[in-house]
Structures are given as structure tokens and as C-alpha cells.
Amino acid sequence: MPPGAVLSLTRLPMFRLALLYSALFAFSTLVLFAFIYWQTAVVEIQRVDGQLLHDAQFLGNLKPSDLKDTIDNRVMPDFRRVAHAGLFGPDGARIAGNLPSLPDNLKFNGTVHRVNVPAAHLTIRAVGLPLPDGTRLVIGRNVESLDNLQTVVIHALELGLVPAVLLALGAGGLASQRTRKQLQKVHETAERIMKGDLRERLPTHGGGDDLDRLASSVNHMLDEIARLMDDMKSVGDNIAHDLRTPLTRVRARLERARESASTQEEWQVTVDRAIAGLDQALRLITALLRISEIEGGRRRAAFEMVALHQIASEIAELYEPIAEEKEVAFSLSLAEAPLIAGDRDLLSELISNLVDNALKFTPAGGRVRLSLETGPGGLILAVTDTGPGIPPELHEAVFQRFFRSDASRSIEGYGLGLSLVDAIAKLHGFTLEIGDNNPGCVFILRCCE
Amino acid sequence: MTTSDLHAPVRLLVIEDDQETADEIVSEFSEAGYEVRHAADGPQGLALAGGGNFDIIVMDRMLPGLDGLAILGALRQAQISTPVILMSALGDVDERVRGLKAGGDDYLTKPFVMAELGARIEALLRRPALSRETVLRVGALEMDLIERTVRRGAREIELLPREFKLLDYLMRRPGQVLTRAMLLENVWNYRFIAETNLVDVHVGKLRKKIDAPGEAPMIQSVRGSGFMLIANG
Numbered sequence: 294m295p296p297g298a299v300l301s302l303t304r305l306p307m308f309r310l311a312l313l314y315s316a317l318f319a320f321s322t323l324v325l326f327a328f329i330y331w332q333t334a335v336v337e338i339q340r341v342d343g344q345l346l347h348d349a350q351f352l353g354n355l356k357p358s359d360l361k362d363t364i365d366n367r368v369m370p371d372f373r374r375v376a377h378a379g380l381f382g383p384d385g386a387r388i389a390g391n392l393p394s395l396p397d398n399l400k401f402n403g404t405v406h407r408v409n410v411p412a413a414h415l416t417i418r419a420v421g422l423p424l425p426d427g428t429r430l431v432i433g434r435n436v437e438s439l440d441n442l443q444t445v446v447i448h449a450l451e452l453g454l455v456p457a458v459l460l461a462l463g464a465g466g467l468a469s470q471r472t473r474k475q476l477q478k479v480h481e482t483a484e485r486i487m488k489g490d491l492r493e494r495l496p497t498h499g500g501g502d503d504l505d506r507l508a509s510s511v512n513h514m515l516d517e518i519a520r521l522m523d524d525m526k527s528v529g530d531n532i533a534h535d536l537r538t539p540l541t542r543v544r545a546r547l548e549r550a551r552e553s554a555s556t557q558e559e560w561q562v563t564v565d566r567a568i569a570g571l572d573q574a575l576r577l578i579t580a581l582l583r584i585s586e587i588e589g590g591r592r593r594a595a596f597e598m599v600a601l602h603q604i605a606s607e608i609a610e611l612y613e614p615i616a617e618e619k620e621v622a623f624s625l626s627l628a629e630a631p632l633i634a635g636d637r638d639l640l641s642e643l644i645s646n647l648v649d650n651a652l653k654f655t656p657a658g659g660r661v662r663l664s665l666e667t668g669p670g671g672l673i674l675a676v677t678d679t680g681p682g683i684p685p686e687l688h689e690a691v692f693q694r695f696f697r698s699d700a701s702r703s704i705e706g707y708g709l710g711l712s713l714v715d716a717i718a719k720l721h722g723f724t725l726e727i728g729d730n731n732p733g734c735v736f737i738l739r740c741c742e
Numbered sequence: 743m744t745t746s747d748l749h750a751p752v753r754l755l756v757i758e759d760d761q762e763t764a765d766e767i768v769s770e771f772s773e774a775g776y777e778v779r780h781a782a783d784g785p786q787g788l789a790l791a792g793g794g795n796f797d798i799i800v801m802d803r804m805l806p807g808l809d810g811l812a813i814l815g816a817l818r819q820a821q822i823s824t825p826v827i828l829m830s831a832l833g834d835v836d837e838r839v840r841g842l843k844a845g846g847d848d849y850l851t852k853p854f855v856m857a858e859l860g861a862r863i864e865a866l867l868r869r870p871a872l873s874r875e876t877v878l879r880v881g882a883l884e885m886d887l888i889e890r891t892v893r894r895g896a897r898e899i900e901l902l903p904r905e906f907k908l909l910d911y912l913m914r915r916p917g918q919v920l921t922r923a924m925l926l927e928n929v930w931n932y933r934f935i936a937e938t939n940l941v942d943v944h945v946g947k948l949r950k951k952i953d954a955p956g957e958a959p960m961i962q963s964v965r966g967s968g969f970m971l972i973a974n975g
Contacts, residue, residue: 610904614943
């Protein structure tokens with residue numbers, strides 16, 4: 294849809310629904326009224342016809358001399374002019390009754406049917422009876438009341454149905470118009486967001502209707518996207534910065550060597566350093582790729598049953614000489630733990646990162662302790678150090694990529710170790726907390742059984 | 743770089759579709775005296791490897807035409823047991839397990855330094871036979887695997903268990919360059935590049951005990967690659 298296109302009314306689901314309901318309502322009302330009318334008319338006509346036949350039989354059996362009087366006595370007092378009767382001579386001339394002339398198309402066969410009496414401007418139901426003396430008897434009855442009924446029914450339909458349908462369509466139209474306006478706003482906002490303005494939010498009125506709820510869900514989603522974009526941006530900035538540093542150094546060295554290096558040895562030193570700088574950049578990229586790979590969660594497929602105490606003891610063995618070099622007392626307390634589902638390589642990387650970190654930040658004479666115990670909620674692995682510690686307000690931040698506290702800036706590293714730890718812990722469904730060791734800090738990994 | 747056999751050159755097959763990487767590998771190992779053939783895609787690689795005339799195969803995991811794991815499967819199916827090193831790009835770390843399961847002998851993640859590949863090729867060519875020896879000997883160095891004692895000549899050497907494990911690995915591969923990554927992987931079961939100088943510290947501690955002052959150094963550092971145990975003294 295082109296930007297800002299006006300949504301046509303009939304394309305709105307709400308209006309279409311209103312239209313459909315109105316049509317259904319109108320149809321069912323019509324059917325109902327038609328049924329009522331038809332039932333009433335049929336019953337009434339049957340009643341009238343029965344009466345007419347009965348009367349015709351009675352009159353036909355009278356003596357001709359009585360007939361004329363009876364007709365006159367019968368029809369003349371009828372002020373409502375409902376009953377009609379007439380006795381006509383063989384030539385069609387009127388002898389008695391209130392019918393001025395023979396009705397058109399009246400068949401003298403003893404059945405009741407509908408006929409016109411043009412001379413009296415009448416339409417009646419009548420029965421014609423030929424009499425033995427050659428005269429003809431016609432008895433009829435005005436059924437205008439049935440026509441009236443039809444009028445009444447149509448009138449009622451007009452009065453009831455038309456306004457109801459109009460009202461439904463109007464309400465549907467109004468609601469749709471409101472929805473249309475809201476959707477139009479949403480649409481316009483979405484257009485602006487798509488053009489890159491991520492601060493835009495969809496309008497909500499707090500009414501709590503479906504559209505409002507949808508809008509606030511979308512807004513939440515936008516908040517999250519904006520946050521992720523910010524994260525990405527700062528990670529991107531940090532990657533760029535962290536890659537630029539070693540690469541700039543490599544470039545400068547190579548340039549200097551081209552101008553001033555004269556001996557083979559000088560060249561070799563330069564090249565070695567350049568390679569070391571490139572390795573540093575590559576390691577950074579590797580670490581980032583690994584984090585996103587782990588966060589992608591694909592490795593969960595490779596989980597097997599592993600013994601955490603065994604992994605921890607291997608890592609401890611790996612780091613013992615480092616602790617000795619640094620004159621940090623490294624102690625170990627590993628309870629034999631039940632097997633857990635996990636990725637052996639990643640878990641060993643997790644523990645090694647925690648131990649590596651603790652050793653890095655603990656000054657000579659300090660202590661680092663790696664412990665594993667089985668608690669009621671599962672296994673608890675803890676790495677405790679007596680380093681500078683982490684202030685509580687930074688406990689969340691240290692897991693972010695590239696985070697380096699001011700205190701740690703002088704120490705070698707990329708600020709990726711703890712994000713890696715965090716990603717691995719999350720992959721396994723473990724929780725990671727930072728506590729205070731006074732002095733120093735403790736990283737506690739809780740693994741569910 | 744040395745070849746394992748002085749009499750006949752090592753026959754190396756490189757299956758790699760990236761021309762630059764292939765050129766690097768081919769020229770590096772040709773210079774080192776290997777007889778190198780190159781295949782640029784899967785089908786060609788399989789055809790060459792299927793002849794069985796190679797001592798070692800270095801193969802990319804992702805290849806046009808026929809994928810590395812498929813070639814490996816076909817070779818092993820045909821009872822061709824030439825050692826294979828799989829190479830693959832960054833980011834598919836768990837591919838390693840699949841590669842080894844499919845019959846690969848080693849796995850290298852790109853980018854790598856040539857020395858790493860060289861050391862791994864040498865290691866595979868000289869893969870130590872499973873020996874029933876209970877005593878390992880390299881020069882004057884002697885390791886009793888039952889008694890768990892180590893002597894250099896007459897001198898008894900006290901080793902910590904972790905040092906014993908490292909020396910055991912070194913003594914089974916004398917005169918062979920062992921990279922830091924190989925040591926981490928095979929001695930400590932650790933598959934990731936550690937940021938710190940972990941391996942150097944371990945080797946340094948062991949060296950202090952093996953090479954006493956005045957003795958000829960047996961544990962040597964190989965510039966840019968790793969370490970090597972030589973039969974010195």
C-alpha cells in the first residue's frame with residue numbers, strides 16, 4: 294500500500310461485519326414478516342371462502358320468490374359494505390342485491406375466486422351460482438382488510454427494518470471510521486518507524502480495546518528493538534574501537550619498518566609484532582563469534598551427561614601453576630557431584646574464564662578458591678577471590694560485552710570473558726550471581742539438577 | 743619444517759576451494775619438501791584421494807560439489823585410512839565433533855598459522871603406536887609409567903601429577919613440534935585458546951625440573967610454534 298493511502302471503508306473488517314449482520318437481519322425479518330402475512334392471508338381467505346360457499350348453498354336452495362327478499366335483507370343492513378350479493382337475470386340485468394353489474398371473469402362453477410366489479414370499483418372474492426330458473430346468483434365478500442394487512446405489514450417493515458438496518462450500518466460505519474482513523478495513525482507511525490525513526494510509538498488511548506492492546510504490545514516490541522539496536526550500536530562501536538587499536542599499531546609498525554628497517558633481523562621483529570597484533574584482532578573476532586554462536590543456542594543439541602567436579606578439577610590443574618607464579622593461594626574444594634546435561638567444552642571454558650578472571654584481579658598474597666557443592670536446589674559452583682571486588686551497581690554491567698571497569702582497564706583482556714560465561718550459563722539454564730567476599734568478590738553458578 | 747621420512751617425500755593432498763589458502767598451503771609444504779597435490783573441489787578431491795596414494799590429506803569442511811564430510815565418509819567406506827585433517831571457518835565450533843565422528847583425525851579452525859597445520863600434520867604422520875612399554879626413554883630421560891618415577895641419568899626428578907602428564911605426552915613425541923593448542927587439547931582436554939600464557943607457565947615449570955643448571959636443555963621452545971622435547975644428553 295502506498296504511504297498514507299486512505300483505507301477504503303468497505304475494506305475494514307468491522308464495517309464489512311456490520312454490513313453482513315445488517316443483511317442477515319434484514320433477510321430474516323423479511324422472511325418472518327412474509328410468513329406472518331402469508332399465514333394470516335391464507336387463513337382469512339379460507340374462512341371467507343367457506344362462509345361464501347355456505348351462504349351460496351343456503352341461498353341457492355331458497356324458493357326464487359324468497360330469494361330476492363332474503364338478498365335485500367341480508368346485504369342492505371350491512372353498513373360496512375363487506376358482504377355483496379346480486380341476483381341477475383339471464384341477460385345479466387340486476388334483479389336484486391348491491392352489485393351493480395355482473396363481475397368480470399366470474400365463472401359460475403360453484404368455486405370461490407377473486408373477481409373485479411368495475412362498476413363499483415371493487416375487488417371481491419365471489420362465488421357464482423346458476424339457478425334453475427335461468428337467473429344467476431352472485432355472493433361475494435370484500436377482502437380489502439387483507440389488502441390492508443399487506444399494507445400494514447409492509448408499513449411495519451418500513452418502520453422497523455429500514456431504521457434498524459440503517460442504524461446498524463451507521464454504527465458499523467462510525468466504529469469502522471474510528472478504527473480506520475486509528476489504523477491510519479498506526480500505519481503512518483509504522484511508516485515513520487520503517488524510515489528509521491525508532492523513537493516513534495503507536496498511539497494508545499488507554500481504552501483497553503483490542504487495537505489498544507495490540508498497539509501497546511507493538512510499542513513494547515519497539516522498546517525492546519530500540520534497546521537491542523542501542524546494544525548493537527555500542528557493541529559495534531566497541532568492536533570497531535578494539536579492532537582499530539591493534540590494527541593501527543600493526544599498520545604503524547609496518548610503515549616504520551618500510552622506511553627504516555635495514556637488516557633481516559629488524560624486519561623479522563617487525564613482522565612478528567605485526568602478526569601478534571593481527572592475532573589479537575583475530576582472537577577478538579573469534580571470541581565474539583563464539584558468543585553469538587553460543588547465544589544462538591545451536592550447541593544445545595550436543596549436550597551430554599558430564600561430571601562438573603571433574604571438569605572443575607581439570608581446570609584447577611590447568612591454572613595452579615599460574616596461581617603459583619602470581620603467588621596467589623589457590624584452593625580447591627570439590628564435592629563429587631551427580632552428572633548434569635551440558636556441553637563439556639563450554640563448561641570447561643566457563644569455569645576457566647571465572648578462574649582466569651579471579652587470578653587476574655587478585656594481587657600477590659591473595660586467595661582464590663574454587664568450590665563445588667551439592668545444595669538442595671542443585672549444584673553450586675563458586676569462585677571466590679580477594680581482589681578489588683565489584684561494586685553492587687556494576688553487578689549487571691560486567692556481563693555486557695566489552696565492559697571493562699575503570700579498575701580493570703590496566704589488565705589485559707577484551708572484556709568478553711564474562712559475557713562468554715554469561716552466554717554459556719544461559720545456554721545451560723544456569724543462573725550466575727555476583728556476591729561480595731569482603732574483600733573481593735564471589736561468582737556463584739547455580740546449576741539445576 | 744622436517745619431513746618424517748628422509749628417503750621418500752611425504753605425499754600431501756590439499757582439498758581446498760579457496761585459491762589463496764590453497765596456494766599458501768601448497769607453497770609452504772612444497773618448500774618443506776612435501777610432494778603436494780591440490781584439488782579445488784569435492785569430486786576432484788575424492789577422485790584423487792580415492793587412489794590412496796597419499797600419506798596425509800588436508801581438507802576444507804565446506805567444498806563445492808561434494809562436502810568435506812561426504813568425502814571423508816566415502817574414503818572411510820572404501821577402507822582408505824589416510825589420516826585427514828579437516829579445516830573449517832570460524833563459528834561452527836561444534837562441527838568439530840561431527841568432523842571427528844565422521845572419521846577425521848584432527849580438526850583445525852580457520853584462520854590458523856601454518857606452523858599449527860605443520861605441527862599437526864607431523865603429529866599425525868608420526869602418530870605414536872600404542873605401545874605396551876612401561877618405560878619411556880628419550881635420551882637420558884627415563885619415565886617409569888608403573889612406578890610413576892622420572893630420572894634423567896642418575897638424577898631422580900620429583901614431578902607433580904600434572905607435570906607427569908605433560909612430560910608423558912612430550913616423551914611419546916620426541917623431536918616433534920607441539921603447539922600450545924595441541925598441548926591444551928591433548929594434555930588438558932581444553933579446546934579453546936586461552937588468553938593467558940597458560941601453556942608456557944606449565945612448560946616452564948616442567949623445564950626447570952628436567953633441565954637442571956649445567957645440563958643440556960631437552961625441552962626447547964620453537965619460535966612461533968610451540969615446544970619440542972629433544973634427546974639432548
